[in-house]
Amino acid sequence: MSNVLIFSALACALQGEGAPSEFVFLPEGEHKLTPQSHPKGITVKMPADKGAQVAAAFNEALAKRENVTAWCDFEHSRKYPVSCYPTSFRYVPGQGVVATVEWSKSGREAVEGRDARFFSPEFYIGDDGVPTGLPDRGPVGALCTEPAFREIPAITAADADADKPTESQQTMSSLIILAALGIDHSRSDADQAGLTKLQEIQAAAARVPGLEGEVTKLKGEVKDGKQKAGLALFKRAVTAGLEKADDAERKARYLSAAEADDSFALELLTEKVAAAEAGKGDDDDDITKPIVTARDSGGAKNNEQRISAAQTKARNELGPGANFSEVWARAAEIDPPAFV
Structure with a gap:
């Protein structure tokens, strides 16, 4: 079954709120399909270990088209109008091969207006059921309303409730969540471990507002404490006759030194006040001047x-x-x- 072209093989449910710039072109896993080209059914395999290889083959097929770029149509009509232009492919573990596209005006309007909710790709597969590339000419997929498949993981069929996730979709979502949480999905208790982890995250997130409030409160208490310490030191200086109570500029020096945790300035202020309280201060209130007055052997300054x-x-x-x-x-x- 080498190099068999599959029409309407797969379909991705597209959201109606804004056309996505990328979507899953080929989902990971093994899929039983009944495309138009094979009414008796066919198996398409997209194993994880072949994801990067398949994406590379698709990108190589895009490059071969050169200036006549790959394009997609509507309902596999194989004619105008164009719905979008695939620009690249990449493999995403747990999801499959993802296509990045540039939408045409009609394609974007169809998706955003919910006139088309599915994407159905076209590709070649090898004897082993693994995709090998894209068509050399014509469209490589289509926007459609009635895809040929009926059973496929992680994608909603046209005749199903499009707003209700399938069991397979839920399974893939669970795998993605477990991977994000760093939990091995093969564990027997993986689901419970994931639920426990999510509950822990939710509990931690719920505590954040309260913790932020506590931090703000503590910061305010620390600031108030520093202001009180600076004010207390200034009052001591006033009592000792070193400062004047109505000197706002001098008072601000004490407060700013305390609030900024300026240890050197606080040391000088504290020593200056202590000296004044002991009757050793001088008339000069410049805190940069030496507190102790040195005298010569004759006792003069x-x-x-x-x-x-x-x-x-x-x-x-x-x-x-x-x-x-x-x-x-x-x-x-x-x-x-x-200093003698």
């Missing part, structure tokens, strides 16, 4: 610029993660006389 310069250099060496004590100790190493 030393040049604070040297300490500030040493601190700056130490800060650059140690990086932003260093705390105040580390910066102070390193500054003292850099310019020991300034």
Whole structure:
């Protein structure tokens, strides 16, 4: 039965809401058909291990047509108008050989208007029942309303309830779902395992809104806590006479340092406030100035610029993660006389 041309061999149910850019041209599996060309019936085989090979043969047949591209008609009339132009084929595990098409105006309108709900391909098959290629001339399939087949997996027959999936369609859908879930369909408990997995996913998805609400709430609590800490430190500074209660700009410094988790700025502010509370503060409220005032052997104020310069250099060496004590100790190493 080598190279037998099958007419109306298979049919894909096409959805009525928008013409699909691709559809299953040849479904996977073994199919008993009764096409016009073989009224006594014929078996077409589309095994998974031959899927890529068949798709390649179909693509090769398209290429041989060169500028006279392959086309499909209506109802296998083999004449105008054209319904669509197949542009390529690919094998999809669990589904079969899928065709990508460019619709003609009449073909698109027929599908979208539900005037044609099925696609029926034409192809050659070998002695083993496996498709070997496409016709060299004429159409390679057709949009139709009454396909010749009556029993075929994963496709709805014209005289069946088109809106109700067949058992075979449900089987293929189950295989696709199990594959997506990473479950081996050959397992004896595959269906139950798939159902359990889906239920777990649904349960997890149902928790997402609540978890998002908790995260938002926690973020708000953290922000409030930081603001309260910054405000408390500013109030201490006001009580110690270091800051003025109505100085909004200075108050904003404390709040922004706390909200940004700026550890270095917080260290400086905290030390400055602590020094003021202990009566060791000076009249200068610039937090970049050294908190401790170095004095020379005579008790007079030393040049604070040297300490500030040493601190700056130490800060650059140690990086932003260093705390105040580390910066102070390193500054003292850099310019020991300034800290005597």
